[in-house]
Amino acid sequence: xxxxxxxxxxxxxxxxxxxxxxxxxxxxxxxxxxxxxxxxxxxxxxxxxxxxxxxxxxxxxxxxxxxxxxxxxxxxxxxxxxxxxxxxxxxxxxxxxxxxxxxxxxxxxxxxxxxxxxxxxxxxxxxxxxxxxxxxxxxxxxxxxxxxxxxxxxxxxxxxxxxxxxxxxxxxxxxxxxxxxxxxxxxxxxxxxxxxxxxxxxxxxxxxxxxxxxxxxxxxxxxxxxxxxxxxxxxxxxxxxxxxxxxxxxxxxxxxxxxxxxxxxxxxxxxxxxxxxxxxxxxxxxxxxxxxxxxxxxxxxxxxxxxxxxxxxxxxxxxxxxxxxxxxxxxxxxxxxxxxxxxxxxxxxxxxxxxxxxxxxxxxxxxxxxxxxxxxxxxxxxxxxxxxxxxxxxxxxxxxxxxxxxxxxxxxxxxxxxxxxxxxxxxxxxxxxxxxxxxxxxxxxxxxxxxxxxxxxxxxxxxxxxxxxxxxxxxxxxxxxxxxxxxxxxxxxxxxxxxxxxxxxxxxxxxxxxxxxxxxxxxxxxxxxxxxxxxxxxxxxxxxxxxxxxxxxxxx
RNA sequence: UAAUCUGUGGUGCAAUGGCAGCACACCGGACUUUGACUCCGGAGAUGAUGGUUCGAAUCCAUCCAGGUUAACCA
Numbered sequence: 001x002x003x004x005x006x007x008x009x010x011x012x013x014x015x016x017x018x019x020x021x022x023x024x025x026x027x028x029x030x031x032x033x034x035x036x037x038x039x040x041x042x043x044x045x046x047x048x049x050x051x052x053x054x055x056x057x058x059x060x061x062x063x064x065x066x067x068x069x070x071x072x073x074x075x076x077x078x079x080x081x082x083x084x085x086x087x088x089x090x091x092x093x094x095x096x097x098x099x100x101x102x103x104x105x106x107x108x109x110x111x112x113x114x115x116x117x118x119x120x121x122x123x124x125x126x127x128x129x130x131x132x133x134x135x136x137x138x139x140x141x142x143x144x145x146x147x148x149x150x151x152x153x154x155x156x157x158x159x160x161x162x163x164x165x166x167x168x169x170x171x172x173x174x175x176x177x178x179x180x181x182x183x184x185x186x187x188x189x190x191x192x193x194x195x196x197x198x199x200x201x202x203x204x205x206x207x208x209x210x211x212x213x214x215x216x217x218x219x220x221x222x223x224x225x226x227x228x229x230x231x232x233x234x235x236x237x238x239x240x241x242x243x244x245x246x247x248x249x250x251x252x253x254x255x256x257x258x259x260x261x262x263x264x265x266x267x268x269x270x271x272x273x274x275x276x277x278x279x280x281x282x283x284x285x286x287x288x289x290x291x292x293x294x295x296x297x298x299x300x301x302x303x304x305x306x307x308x309x310x311x312x313x314x315x316x317x318x319x320x321x322x323x324x325x326x327x328x329x330x331x332x333x334x335x336x337x338x339x340x341x342x343x344x345x346x347x348x349x350x351x352x353x354x355x356x357x358x359x360x361x362x363x364x365x366x367x368x369x370x371x372x373x374x375x376x377x378x379x380x381x382x383x384x385x386x387x388x389x390x391x392x393x394x395x396x397x398x399x400x401x402x403x404x405x406x407x408x409x410x411x412x413x414x415x416x417x418x419x420x421x422x423x424x425x426x427x428x429x430x431x432x433x434x435x436x437x438x439x440x441x442x443x444x445x446x447x448x449x450x451x452x453x454x455x456x457x458x459x460x461x462x463x464x465x466x467x468x469x470x471x472x473x474x475x476x477x478x479x480x481x482x483x484x485x486x487x488x489x490x491x492x493x494x495x496x497x498x499x500x501x502x503x504x505x506x507x508x509x510x511x512x513x514x515x516x517x518x519x520x521x522x523x524x525x526x527x528x529x530x531x532x533x534x535x536x537x538x539x540x541x542x543x544x545x546x547x548x549x550x551x552x553x554x555x556x
Numbered sequence: 557u558a559a560u561c562u563g564u565g566g567u568g569c570a571a572u573g574g575c576a577g578c579a580c581a582c583c584g585g586a587c588u589u590u591g592a593c594u595c596c597g598g599a600g601a602u603g604a605u606g607g608u609u610c611g612a613a614u615c616c617a618u619c620c621a622g623g624u625u626a627a628c629c630a
Contacts, residue, residue: 171628232623321622331579551592
């Protein structure tokens with residue numbers, strides 16, 4: 001059973017209703033059925049969380065099934081990537097299944113349909129077949145081959161199967177009705193001949209089943225009770241049931257297809273074609289570019305699987321058109337990272353500060369808390385010295401009283417260190433401040449317990465000691481598109497909405513403890529945001545990706 | 557204009573004939589050695605009309621708006 005108090009979404013409601021009528025809990029079974037023709041993205045994550053989430057709450061098995069019925073588009077590489085991504089999200093499938101494992105059974109059933117007069121071989125071109133399809137408002141017309149004898153159909157289908165028949169010469173069609181209101185019921189194609197090697201079955205098959213013929217029967221073979229898919233498959237349901245009725249024994253429990261609305265994310269595109277275009281145009285580097293909405297891209301960006309799962313679960317499931325704000329995803333990422341990410345100090349845009357009354361040869365290693373949200377995270381030491389970097393935007397010669405940062409004549413706290421006061425600054429020939437001279441309150445060291453250390457000063461800055469800092473390449477990301485629905489514009493190509501400033505690469509100065517950071521490690525650069533060590537990062541050349549900024553309520 | 561699905565604050569979801577609620581976003585305040593986190597508060601919605609009912613977001617009717625469906629893709 002699902003949680004008692006939580007209200008049920010319409011999918012859970014369907015299951016609860018079925019449990020009352022014709023299913024026992026042990027008969028419940030689900031599946032996640034990707035086609036291995038590309039990388040999983042945030043939209044798939046919703047479907048994964050729905051199906052595997054249902055599996056968890058009803059203690060039911062969930063299969064990972066590859067819908068590999070079209071060898072022209074599918075590759076082993078994608079199978080591997082999909083498995084990696086589902087695993088990374090934290091889900092375990094009961095069985096790893098392939099539609100291609102059912103090709104023989106599907107073929108046998110197709111022969112049965114032919115024998116029963118429910119399917120026929122059509123020898124027209126695809127254009128001719130399309131021509132006869134009719135339109136939603138007008139009926140189609142019968143194929144001249146519709147009434148071929150069972151014997152002839154059997155013989156031709158066999159020739160298709162062996163490859164004896166010319167490729168593309170014939171198709172197998174279900175014999176339903178060319179005047180059905182539902183276009184999909186107008187004698188849909190069940191098999192096409194393709195003399196193309198399949199990534200799993202090799203050259204064994206010269207014919208491949210279409211989605212509608214393969215999917216429902218695969219559900220049945222695996223004993224899937226509920227087959228959830230997105231709304232655009234709604235018209236397929238009638239055909240799904242028609243095939244089930246023809247193939248399944250009358251008294252067996254038939255799998256049910258039910259549809260939910262796909263989740264759209266603002267400022268994002270997910271269609272494979274469009275994502276590929278982004279790569280081809282050099283707008284992003286690869287499928288796992290941290291700006292991509294792919295699972296692998298989000299992983300490289302530093303998003304956690306928990307954040308993605310929380311996101312998917314928190315937006316719920318419905319049947320209406322929707323666009324979820326990207327800011328909601330970002331909230332989920334921050335919420336999770338806030339609990340987990342160790343705090344460090346890194347200065348993105350360095351400005352030199354000279355502490356004039358701090359001895360030149362002195363250095364101190366100061367205690368710094370790793371995570372205020374988690375005492376168990378412990379602490380580390382950070383070096384302090386006479387010359388430090390602070391963020392350029394944290395200093396102004398003059399500013400109003402809402403500026404809680406460093407300005408001439410005023411004090412700020414250096415995080416984990418001392419209170420400093422800006423006395424003067426020097427500028428280059430263009431008038432840019434290149435150094436700030438400060439004095440420090442010698443008794444104000446953080447944690448020292450002195451009266452001065454407990455003084456309240458408005459404003460705390462992060463910093464790094466210049467002589468100890470290590471340089472790091474940091475990639476700052478912004479949303480990839482400037483508008484909410486980049487692919488919904490009828491007049492403009494989605495590429496016109498690309499944000500030209502979605503990536504900025506800078507060299508930051510970070511505290512020395514980061515020397516040992518490993519690819520995949522996530523940190524909060526205090527006051528700056530969350531950052532993740534990139535897959536290409538090495539000890540000699542640190543590379544960070546900005547995951548997401550901190551919430552910033554300062555209207556500076 | 558054939559069939560079918562869907563209309564609840566800016567966004568996403570709840571309320572299953574009984575006080576329209578939650579989250580994000582937004583605005584204000586408290587706290588703060590992160591302008592973060594946390595806490596407190598605020599504003600903001602049932603597409604329209606009619607009907608049934610003591611009572612309608614929910615049931616009925618009509619209308620309006622939007623989506624989906626015409627690949628040898630999935």
